[in-house]
Amino acid sequence: MMRDFVSRFLGRFPRVIPFVAPVVKTIKKQFHSIRKPRMDPDTAGHLKGLLESRLRVLDVETTNVCNARCSFCAYRFRKRPSGIMSLDLFSALVDRYVVYGGGDLSLTPLVGDPLVDKDLIRKIRRARSHPSIKEISFATNLIALDRHGAENLLTSGVNWIFVSTSIGNRDMYRTIYGVDKYERVMANLFTLLKTNNELGRPVSISVSLRCSKPYRKVFSSAHYRRAVELLGRYISIIDDDYVNWTGLIREEDLPAGNKFRRVRDRKEPCEQLYHGLQVHVNGDVSLCCCVDIHGDLLVGNVHEDSIEDIWRGNAIRGIRTAWDAGNIPRTCSQCNMYAPLSAFLVLNRDRIAQRN
Ligand code: SF4
Numbered sequence: 537m538m539r540d541f542v543s544r545f546l547g548r549f550p551r552v553i554p555f556v557a558p559v560v561k562t563i564k565k566q567f568h569s570i571r572k573p574r575m576d577p578d579t580a581g582h583l584k585g586l587l588e589s590r591l592r593v594l595d596v597e598t599t600n601v602c603n604a605r606c607s608f609c610a611y612r613f614r615k616r617p618s619g620i621m622s623l624d625l626f627s628a629l630v631d632r633y634v635v636y637g638g639g640d641l642s643l644t645p646l647v648g649d650p651l652v653d654k655d656l657i658r659k660i661r662r663a664r665s666h667p668s669i670k671e672i673s674f675a676t677n678l679i680a681l682d683r684h685g686a687e688n689l690l691t692s693g694v695n696w697i698f699v700s701t702s703i704g705n706r707d708m709y710r711t712i713y714g715v716d717k718y719e720r721v722m723a724n725l726f727t728l729l730k731t732n733n734e735l736g737r738p739v740s741i742s743v744s745l746r747c748s749k750p751y752r753k754v755f756s757s758a759h760y761r762r763a764v765e766l767l768g769r770y771i772s773i774i775d776d777d778y779v780n781w782t783g784l785i786r787e788e789d790l791p792a793g794n795k796f797r798r799v800r801d802r803k804e805p806c807e808q809l810y811h812g813l814q815v816h817v818n819g820d821v822s823l824c825c826c827v828d829i830h831g832d833l834l835v836g837n838v839h840e841d842s843i844e845d846i847w848r849g850n851a852i853r854g855i856r857t858a859w860d861a862g863n864i865p866r867t868c869s870q871c872n873m874y875a876p877l878s879a880f881l882v883l884n885r886d887r888i889a890q891r892n
């Protein structure tokens with residue numbers, strides 16, 4: 537509530553952000569260090585049981601091809617063949633998800649950009665035609681938005697778009713995103729936000745930035761102010777919170793001055809093991825939608841197994857119980873994206889209960 541108020545306040549007065557942002561950051565860090573999410577064991581057990589009984593998010597990788605080469609991303613290390621999922625396979629998958637009962641649908645690939653897929657909007661429309669498909673979302677670098685058209689995308693039935701980019705100047709963007717597309721991305725970002733406003737904001741848009749330190753230059757840039765004005769809220773910068781991609785990325789690969797996210801212990805399973813499934817372009821299914829670059833968490837293939845059988849099957853049960861016994865999958869033991877299940881349950885208790 538307070539966070540939302542501050543965010544909207546800063547959205548109205550972007551000129552004060554260079555002065556207020558460091559204070560907000562300090563308060564946020566203090567708050568996180570004293571906040572310890574708690575829940576009684578019975579409620580936690582009940583919510584965990586609900587998650588185990590039913591898949592809530594199907595993440596379909598419509599493509600694993602990317603048009604950027606971000607320094608902080610493991611895209612350059614992936615070994616899986618690259619490709620774009622056919623409309624037929626995508627439609628068949630959605631149909632099976634509908635038969636299962638539906639739920640949220642994410643189109644964010646492990647690595648890759650959904651807008652590279654020329655059929656993305658047809659796929660979203662296909663999914664949206666089913667009432668049991670709830671929220672449709674994806675993350676993108678926005679480089680290829682102009683190929684689809686902002687209005688086409690915003691009226692396709694998508695609910696959330698998460699934009700990852702860098703704002704400030706062309707050189708910084710090229711260093712971090714590995715391609716010389718700064719002007720194109722800024723034009724696409726402003727068109728997306730402006731068109732969404734004109735349409736009455738049918739889509740929730742989040743923007744998060746990857747920038748070099750110091751951030752003062754970002755906050756005082758004309759592009760940053762324009763984006764904040766159009767979005768109507770503060771736009772945050774990922775700050776010392778980067779993923780190490782199980783050791784493939786080094787701290788010197790991050791935007792200048794940044795550090796990796798820190799993980800203290802891994803006593804309980806990662807929230808990702810209860811969150812959803814990711815279907816790869818070739819039909820393989822992973823239990824982790826974020827970091828499984830080595831394929832350590834593959835639990836089935838949609839050409840052979842049903843969603844129900846995969847979600848309630850032995851492969852997933854084995855990974856979860858092994859973790860409880862202290863046997864953490866190799867990828868997870870090296871991954872700093874880890875987040876404890878208990879915190880996820882506290883933050884999402886109403887949502888979990890409602891969606892069952
Ligand atoms: S972070 Fe996203 S945009 Fe950048 S290379 Fe990786 S997949 Fe592509």
Ligand code: SF4
Pocket residue numbers: 806807808809823824825826827828867868869871872873874875
């Ligand atoms: S620890 Fe990392 S790799 Fe393992 S499930 Fe969590 S996010 Fe995925």
